[in-house]
Amino acid sequence: MHHFQYKGNDLFAEEVAIKEIVAKVGTPVYIYSQATLARHFKAMDEAFAAVPHTICYSVKANSNLAVLKTFINLGGGVDIVSGGELFRALKAGVDPQKVVYSGVGKKDDEIEYALNAGILMFNVESEQELDRINEVAGRIGKKAGIAIRVNPDVDPETHPYITTGLKKAKFGINIERALDQYKRAKAMPHLSIIGIDCHIGSQLTKVAPFVDTIKKLKRLITGLKEMGISIKYLDLGGGLGIQYNDELPPLPAEYGKAIVEETKELGLHLLFEPGRNLVGNAGILVGKCLFTKKGDEKNFVIVDAAMNDLARPSLYGSFHGVQAVNNCQSGTVIADIVGPICESGDFLAKDREIPAFTQGDLIAFMSAGAYGFTMSSNYNSRPRVAEVMVKGSQFEVVRARETVEELIKGETIPAFL
Numbered sequence: 244m245h246h247f248q249y250k251g252n253d254l255f256a257e258e259v260a261i262k263e264i265v266a267k268v269g270t271p272v273y274i275y276s277q278a279t280l281a282r283h284f285k286a287m288d289e290a291f292a293a294v295p296h297t298i299c300y301s302v303k304a305n306s307n308l309a310v311l312k313t314f315i316n317l318g319g320g321v322d323i324v325s326g327g328e329l330f331r332a333l334k335a336g337v338d339p340q341k342v343v344y345s346g347v348g349k350k351d352d353e354i355e356y357a358l359n360a361g362i363l364m365f366n367v368e369s370e371q372e373l374d375r376i377n378e379v380a381g382r383i384g385k386k387a388g389i390a391i392r393v394n395p396d397v398d399p400e401t402h403p404y405i406t407t408g409l410k411k412a413k414f415g416i417n418i419e420r421a422l423d424q425y426k427r428a429k430a431m432p433h434l435s436i437i438g439i440d441c442h443i444g445s446q447l448t449k450v451a452p453f454v455d456t457i458k459k460l461k462r463l464i465t466g467l468k469e470m471g472i473s474i475k476y477l478d479l480g481g482g483l484g485i486q487y488n489d490e491l492p493p494l495p496a497e498y499g500k501a502i503v504e505e506t507k508e509l510g511l512h513l514l515f516e517p518g519r520n521l522v523g524n525a526g527i528l529v530g531k532c533l534f535t536k537k538g539d540e541k542n543f544v545i546v547d548a549a550m551n552d553l554a555r556p557s558l559y560g561s562f563h564g565v566q567a568v569n570n571c572q573s574g575t576v577i578a579d580i581v582g583p584i585c586e587s588g589d590f591l592a593k594d595r596e597i598p599a600f601t602q603g604d605l606i607a608f609m610s611a612g613a614y615g616f617t618m619s620s621n622y623n624s625r626p627r628v629a630e631v632m633v634k635g636s637q638f639e640v641v642r643a644r645e646t647v648e649e650l651i652k653g654e655t656i657p658a659f660l
């Protein structure tokens with residue numbers, strides 16, 4: 244559920260007409276609904292009301308400071324995967340004790356930064372990483388809270404690029420080897436074992452893989468107890484899907500019920516790292532139709548937004564709903580919506596029945612709040628687009644459109660040329 248609805252023929256974000264935002268900010272533009280963000284956070288939070296828990300929003304899905312601040316205000320923590328994400332989260336005012344740090348390739352300077360910031364825990368993804376964190380912590384006189392990210396070998400039944408919990412994935416430590424690594428960690432003076440972590444994939448549309456994972460983790464927790472290691476936190480990662488088209492993922496309440504049921508006897512503090520579920524349907528990308536073109540075999544609607552602004556269709560063949568910002572077109576056409584980039588893979592919708600857009604029409608690409616702006620690039624030297632947040636009848640630019648000057652920031656022409 245979201246707050247992008249028509250009033251008459253005009254698409255609104257909450258109480259603000261999209262055309263009003265475009266008149267001020269131009270296109271392409273990402274628009275986020277604050278009420279939708281808050282509502283999704285609360286739905287996830289309430290799903291776990293019965294047990295101690297923290298929702299550590301996965302910053303990679305949408306790292307805009309205003310989005311982070313929205314969740315932090317509601318009591319959220321964050322899941323980060325880089326020093327840059329930590330910087331953003333701290334800028335937005337996160338409580339460092341609600342920060343978990345995941346990722347297979349943490350660098351020394353990032354580890355040090357996180358230790359100095361006083362984060363809750365590192366989700367450790369390899370044997371060597373355990374040694375590095377212990378070493379860095381020792382060098383600066385800190386103790387690092389850690390969990391081992393366990394790879395449970397469960398199939399989340401999602402797109403292969405966003406499947407992470409199978410044995411063949413680069414993520415985590417195989418569950419069969421986890422006990423040995425916990426034993427090693429126990430002997431390391433600058434580590435404090437406080438949790439177990441896993442994340443099996445993204446855009447999951449079923450609860451069963453989460454439950455299967457917990458069943459496997461429980462055996463590990465028993466093993467740890469036998470070794471005299473008692474943990475406080477069970478981090479179950481993110482991954483709950485959203486509706487882009489016709490998929491029917493479980494609601495947070497259903498997901499929560501199954502997980503609480505499966506974990507309550509453990510008496511652990513649960514951590515979650517949802518990304519897409521909180522922000523996906525809270526954002527849209529709005530572009531403008533520049534031209535329409537009839538090819539021999541296809542119709543094309545050429546827009547000013549492109550794969551550099553929203554990479555998901557090109558990268559994963561993802562579906563994003565297409566809606567007219569002013570619903571005044573007569574009839575529909577079957578067409579590809581493409582951007583100006585010089586690649587055949589530059590499309591935002593393919594072979595889609597869409598309104599018969601004409602030049603100047605504004606087009607909304609729905610469910611673009613997650614992995615939209617954060618995956619955007621400057622390819623073809625296109626400035627990154629503006630981001631706007633709407634709250635009720637107010638809106639504000641929360642990231643200015645890049646300028647062409649910014650495109651060359653840091654570049655120099657060497658004296659020898």
Ligand code: LLP
Nearest residue numbers: 301345442445446481482516517518519614
């Ligand atoms: N925790 C970890 C360790 C992760 O790697 C991820 C996502 C999340 C949490 C959040 O997962 P979510 O709740 O959003 O499913 N770019 C892809 C998605 C990549 C997901 C990467 N990891 C896409 O656009 O579909």
